Amino acid sequence: MGWLSALLGNLAYHLDDVSGARVHLDLDTAATYGARTGDRNLEAWAWGAQSMVARTSCRIDTAVEHAERGASAAPSGRVCAQLHAWALLPALAASGRNDDADRALTTALTELEAAGEPEAPGRFGFDAAELALHQAEAYLALGRSVDARSRAESSLAECTGGTPGWAAASLVLAQAEAAHTPQDAALRAHHVLDHVPAARLRSTARARLSHLAEALPDHDGAVRADLAERLGTLPAPIDAHGQALTS
Template identity: 65%
Template structure:
């Protein structure tokens, strides 16, 4: 995750492939395929391999003996749908991203980190065809989630969205982000 986030996709791919190879069957393998392998392959525009990683994740999740109950520690179906949505988004599949983000958001309690992530990925998917809706969705997140509870990943998604929205629909979002208080860590330091 660190390598992928810092833009070192080749290194992230090596780690993801190794982890997927070594992971035991079921939940751990599903998670590694969806959380590590799928996003880096999508970012590298390796669509066929990304689709295969997704198929493996789905197969392994279905085979998991602990069931598919939401909220299982570490990985569940709403999180898988979120990873699918982000991969589709990276591959330019905006309609598929929208559908999977909607599933993820609907499966998460309002106001949670999962709901926030899925809602912002949904807004990113809408930005191409419905920029006004995308901006309103992002503003709703800012209205709903206190700045102190807004995760750094949510801030990243909001800033990315603001950069792609046209000036009209994105103006209020850009201004709200400009005036958003600085994020702080659990020690009270700015991050």
């Protein structure tokens, strides 16, 4: 039941239903079931997901607290690496804590190397592409665009075209390119929109597209306006009743 609740919370989050995500993740559900049953993987993942939701809602202090709780619950190895890279690293970066973010990344890399475990892609898994993606976004938050671009390129190289991971890596790379090569960044965004149907665009991809449109420099107004216009035509993923608005 705990893992089902975690899955439903994750689904709600990616459909931009933040209140639904918080119900399944926050309110006596996934994390609590993990703690009650001694499933540390579930408990850690649920706290990490709560941190992700809080960060999206700009509750950064809460995001750090949830991430720290998840990291402390995580068993050593891949799960510990995941909580440090997916939850703690971006939360600390969002709060501008550069040194602490670097330490979280170092812990993630050390845990992965020491564990020697095979990668586990998937909804509750963690692999090289995801690690590089979280690094890239943290570097963006910390203003380290060169590092962000390098790690986003590494993430993209590990992804299969057209997948959510591919879209995420492409859009983070575009954000890293925005200041210096805005036309390349906009073309990358249009490429994602050409290859991922609107019904399959996750809320995270939509957010990255919006951030990219805002990051494109004003002096290249036509490029920025073209992307903003296209984003304005995207239908919402769900209506107020949770029903899909696209087929």
